[in-house]
Amino acid sequence: MKDKNGLREELESLSPFLRKLKEKETGMQAPENYFKELPDRVLSQIREEIRTKAAPQKPGTSWVDNCIQYIQWFLQPRAAVAFGVVLLGIIAGVIFWNYEKTTPAPPIAAMEEVSSEELYDYLESNIEDFDSELLLELGWSEQQPGFFNEFDFDVNDINDYLEENIDEIDHRTLENLF
């Protein structure tokens, strides 16, 4: 509802200058055909907005779908090879660990628990079973501490033994000994 007369009177009393100015053009213009084209522009924006909203959304995934996705991922060649390598590593690790646990301690280490007297008695009673070369290799040399040095062999005993068995010791072994 326009109130032209009321405004004119009001301006006359408030500001005659503005009343006069009101009768002139404001100088503002709108571009040509602007109002003709505007509805189409607005409608195309709204259509675009509706199209974007109506675009199919990715459906929500349940835990079953997630499981299937994981399985499918595992079945991919690259993932399967990687998984296989890791699995083999784990199996090898478990086997090695069990082997370490079940393998008996080395003979020298096990002998630490046996006293020197017991060993001496054993060697004396089973001396025939030992190869003479092996016995000499293990501990004959006085300069080089060896296995037999720990058992306090008497030199006379060894000399007696050698005299008794001199015929059985070959020439080369005797050269090595002296």
Added chain:
Amino acid sequence: MLEKSDETILNLLLSGVPTNTERGLRMMMEKYQERLYWVIRRIVAQHEDANDVLQNCFIKAYRSIHTFEQKAKLYTWLYRIATNEAITHLNKQKKTAVSSLDDEMSYYANRLSGDTFFDSDAVQQHLQRAIEKLPDKQKLVFNMRYFEELAYEEMSEILGTSVGALKASFHHAVKKIEAYFNEKEIF
């Protein structure tokens, strides 16, 4: 109280049938676009800004048409959306463009001189600059009364302010504009 054509427009807009909704929206725009454009243009000054605000105004009206209570006129409702959008737009621009008082002065001057769709004599240009410098509420009241020649009762319905407060606001705005012209010695 709705006019006959407003009733038709609303029925089409609220029909829920896409083609009818589009027809209703087109009718609404054809009926009110020019009036709303000038309301907005007088607030934001430049055509490009007015164009953006007017398009937003119609899109907002389309989105929230179901909230329109048919007690008021459709134009009143649209007018309120348009002025709110225009003032929001203006405030956003001011925040980014103005950081000091000198900036503010040059900002107002540039707004009009940079608009290719503003071609007027010096006095009209000064009038626009004087209006631009008014506080938002006074600017709105001045534009509604001075350019659109709306009665205070209608303005009161649109702005939700008493007639007395609107008269006082218009009075202050006129005095400030006169002071601006006095300062520039344009009489």
